[in-house]
Amino acid sequence: MKTNYDVIVIGSGPGGLAAAIAAKENGADDVLIIERDVELGGILLQCIHNGFGLQLFNEDMPGPTYAQYYIDKVKAHGVETLMDTMVLDISPQREIFAINKDLGYLDLQAKAIVLAMGCRERTRAQIMLPGARPAGVYTAGTAQRFVNVEGHMPGNKFVILGSGDIGMIMARRLTIEGAQVERVLEIMPYLTGLTRNYVQCLLDYGITLQKHRTVNRIIGRDRVEAIEAVTVDEKWQPVPGTKEIIPCDTLLLSVGLIPENELSKKAGVLLDPITNGPYVDDRFMTNVPGIFAAGNVVQVYDLVDWVTEAGSTAGKGAAQFALAEKLETGEEIPLKAGENIRYVVPHKLDKNHLAEEQVRLQMRAITPMEERVLVTVEDQNGEVVTKKGEPYARPGEIITLAIQPKAYEAVQRATSLTVNVRKR
Amino acid sequence: MAQSYDVIIIGAGIVGSMVARFLSKYKLDILLIDKDSDVGMGTSSANSAAVHAGYDALPGSNKALTNVMGVEMWPQVSEELGIPYERCGDYVVAVSDEDMTMLNILLERGKENGVPGLEIISGEEMRRREPLIRPDAIGALWAPTGGISDPLTATVAVAENAVMNGVTVMLNTAFEDFLMDGNTITGIRTNQGDFESRWVVNAAGLYADEVMHKAGVRPDFVIHPRRGEYLILDKVEFQLTQNTILFPAPSNKGKGILVASTLHGNVIIGPNANFVEDKTDKDMTREGVEEIWSGGKKLVPSVNRKHIIAEFAGLRATGNAPSPNPEIDYNQDFIIEIPEEVKGLVNLGGIESPGFTASPAIAIKVIELLKAAGEDLIEKPDWNPIREAPPVFRHMDKHQQADLIAKEPAYGRIVCRCEMVTEGEILAAIHSPIPATTYDAIKRRTWLGTGRCQGGFDMPRVVHILSEELGIAPEEVTKKGDGSPLLYRRTKDVQQDHIVVEDLI
Numbered sequence: 001m002k003t004n005y006d007v008i009v010i011g012s013g014p015g016g017l018a019a020a021i022a023a024k025e026n027g028a029d030d031v032l033i034i035e036r037d038v039e040l041g042g043i044l045l046q047c048i049h050n051g052f053g054l055q056l057f058n059e060d061m062p063g064p065t066y067a068q069y070y071i072d073k074v075k076a077h078g079v080e081t082l083m084d085t086m087v088l089d090i091s092p093q094r095e096i097f098a099i100n101k102d103l104g105y106l107d108l109q110a111k112a113i114v115l116a117m118g119c120r121e122r123t124r125a126q127i128m129l130p131g132a133r134p135a136g137v138y139t140a141g142t143a144q145r146f147v148n149v150e151g152h153m154p155g156n157k158f159v160i161l162g163s164g165d166i167g168m169i170m171a172r173r174l175t176i177e178g179a180q181v182e183r184v185l186e187i188m189p190y191l192t193g194l195t196r197n198y199v200q201c202l203l204d205y206g207i208t209l210q211k212h213r214t215v216n217r218i219i220g221r222d223r224v225e226a227i228e229a230v231t232v233d234e235k236w237q238p239v240p241g242t243k244e245i246i247p248c249d250t251l252l253l254s255v256g257l258i259p260e261n262e263l264s265k266k267a268g269v270l271l272d273p274i275t276n277g278p279y280v281d282d283r284f285m286t287n288v289p290g291i292f293a294a295g296n297v298v299q300v301y302d303l304v305d306w307v308t309e310a311g312s313t314a315g316k317g318a319a320q321f322a323l324a325e326k327l328e329t330g331e332e333i334p335l336k337a338g339e340n341i342r343y344v345v346p347h348k349l350d351k352n353h354l355a356e357e358q359v360r361l362q363m364r365a366i367t368p369m370e371e372r373v374l375v376t377v378e379d380q381n382g383e384v385v386t387k388k389g390e391p392y393a394r395p396g397e398i399i400t401l402a403i404q405p406k407a408y409e410a411v412q413r414a415t416s417l418t419v420n421v422r423k424r
Numbered sequence: 425m426a427q428s429y430d431v432i433i434i435g436a437g438i439v440g441s442m443v444a445r446f447l448s449k450y451k452l453d454i455l456l457i458d459k460d461s462d463v464g465m466g467t468s469s470a471n472s473a474a475v476h477a478g479y480d481a482l483p484g485s486n487k488a489l490t491n492v493m494g495v496e497m498w499p500q501v502s503e504e505l506g507i508p509y510e511r512c513g514d515y516v517v518a519v520s521d522e523d524m525t526m527l528n529i530l531l532e533r534g535k536e537n538g539v540p541g542l543e544i545i546s547g548e549e550m551r552r553r554e555p556l557i558r559p560d561a562i563g564a565l566w567a568p569t570g571g572i573s574d575p576l577t578a579t580v581a582v583a584e585n586a587v588m589n590g591v592t593v594m595l596n597t598a599f600e601d602f603l604m605d606g607n608t609i610t611g612i613r614t615n616q617g618d619f620e621s622r623w624v625v626n627a628a629g630l631y632a633d634e635v636m637h638k639a640g641v642r643p644d645f646v647i648h649p650r651r652g653e654y655l656i657l658d659k660v661e662f663q664l665t666q667n668t669i670l671f672p673a674p675s676n677k678g679k680g681i682l683v684a685s686t687l688h689g690n691v692i693i694g695p696n697a698n699f700v701e702d703k704t705d706k707d708m709t710r711e712g713v714e715e716i717w718s719g720g721k722k723l724v725p726s727v728n729r730k731h732i733i734a735e736f737a738g739l740r741a742t743g744n745a746p747s748p749n750p751e752i753d754y755n756q757d758f759i760i761e762i763p764e765e766v767k768g769l770v771n772l773g774g775i776e777s778p779g780f781t782a783s784p785a786i787a788i789k790v791i792e793l794l795k796a797a798g799e800d801l802i803e804k805p806d807w808n809p810i811r812e813a814p815p816v817f818r819h820m821d822k823h824q825q826a827d828l829i830a831k832e833p834a835y836g837r838i839v840c841r842c843e844m845v846t847e848g849e850i851l852a853a854i855h856s857p858i859p860a861t862t863y864d865a866i867k868r869r870t871w872l873g874t875g876r877c878q879g880g881f882d883m884p885r886v887v888h889i890l891s892e893e894l895g896i897a898p899e900e901v902t903k904k905g906d907g908s909p910l911l912y913r914r915t916k917d918v919q920q921d922h923i924v925v926e927d928l929i
Contacts, residue, residue: 103836126733217707
């Protein structure tokens, strides 16, 4: 096989697929996707529920259908793929070292790389769950794979910790598959997943959600026998007298996702401690020239549609870089998190890009505001460059806002831009 | 007729396995049994991985003797058995005048025990060697013979070498009682039947008291389990400057909460020491985590909670046996004896820390005891002390990796992404002399599932591989043996009794 490529995409989830397609459509000749699993599509393949494609297609598709649309397109565009192949290392010079069973050790060189490794789930240890360490404690995604791909039930009677989307979706899936979902516990005073999933997965199936409540102890030496639930105060400390033993055989954890950037670091990519993803510009290029990032490695998105869009942007940038051997950059200004904003992606913006097309910003609120809010992008003088009204701001739901080319002049005057969300 | 052996060893932890391995030198029929589904699942499965230099134990005690002798044996044992081991040295760090007094006590004790190379270094020197140490450290005891190993791999390696040399290992085999003829032990009763034997070695760890009581020996001896909790940090996020072990100055509660490197590249923090009633209570506790975290942070202030990727607890087999040396007033010593009350018993008890370090020396002591009891031990001419470690993909360089994949394609497929464990390593573990038959057994041998994702990605694949290789249904695959299934049923196989008729109407 070839060893030199214009663009190599690592990962074939929605971000990677979109990046590979965009790279081809923007003139890259040799594009390769490296995928560690045996099929293209990434985690979408285990997401057999619907809800994918509403933004981009105005259609409500299951994950595999959504993935297949892009897989077909990847094939039609002549993108090469290496399946069942693990990237071991990447250098800042864009060399890629990978292995698989058939070809052994591979040394590849790319003019541009798109990192699209997705994310992983937070585990029991990361949230410090006390108690025994029996079988029957799974992350929601692992359970999802067991049920939806392997066809096996990891338990009969479940407690789910965390109101993340995968947890709520699994609550519904497991109920449909004949299991009993005792309860969903959420330590925060608010939902951490999408309201849509709360309605469609919990309310519709009569599954109780308890906020301000968490697992205090896992009980069971060999297999989970019960969990001890407890109410917590604002500082997450157990409130005396609120303990309850809930018999169950399985505890599912849906307590957050972390971008998977171990490989990125090997290439010298700098990570934002808030998003756990790389610092990126508006083309999703990292601090390492020619290395781009797409999708959940950058930040954990709520909707696959946004992952696809970000992947396309990264893929286009990668193709441009590969063709020119570098990217023409104009003056870049930082994008900052202001009032009630935890982070903004991208982290910086090339002022010139607005001449050609809109730049989409995405951010998360710090605390929920259950009232009409105004999202503003302001320059260093407090001048509003663009703004948008929203019915509410919730930490569990990404706020998205595009700066349009018509704001070009205003942005030229800016040395930085800050995003705020305030009561209207 | 019950199967007959020369020696039966109860308990395949590091001590029982070492005894089996060293005894396999001789022309003996040996049976090594364990109640669990794998070797090394008890106390040996959860400790600091430290090979202690030997300055802690009271001079003249069994602990001190076997500790210092054990340290001297570990390099060769590790070399022969392919066990990870690094004699990196350790430090006891002082931050107060009282601590310095304690360091001097340890220095003297160490010298008396025969620990070589002990030295008290200044705070500056300590900081030069490990810049991450707390800035107000005023001195440290440096013990160059302290080291780190991997007790999980070690127990497997030792037991495997015993098997290679003819020892029979029976897992899921629980000791129930002795078979006696008068006051002579003639064998044991287990949940798998009776076995005859001339000698029985009690290496039952946490249960050694119950085993010896069945033989009518040491009725006053009690093991009171002392739980130690541990935290493991992500190796990508935090490492010490060098591989080493950092202890605080000890207190009456023990050696204190250490911060140490593991040979897998992680940092380990722990343990605390709390007595528990139940010998199966390895629960992590909220308070315990706080206790060890603050202990660790005291030594190395820059550790970050965000970087914790794993937590576990282990139990020490703390006993109450007086030291056999009448000159020392100490009642928490190791029991290493052939008791007079019965014939045919080698009794090992109270083997808490530094039991892992001492284990090869304890095995030698057992051989000496047997010889002294008149046992005619004849060496086997074909005894093979060498057990080659299976390939560890992540420890190889690029060329070795390429060669290995070319020879065995299964090494070209990574199953555990965080720790880079390949399918080849998993298959090797399943088809090893002591086959890994559970998820945890594979974890102990290959280190898969121990990284950031804690098995989230690898588990479905491992279940599949175990099911294929062992010829069992996925529902029969367990985490750690009976009662710990990972899966319950096929999705579409809803059991009839699960459907409540009223719900259907």
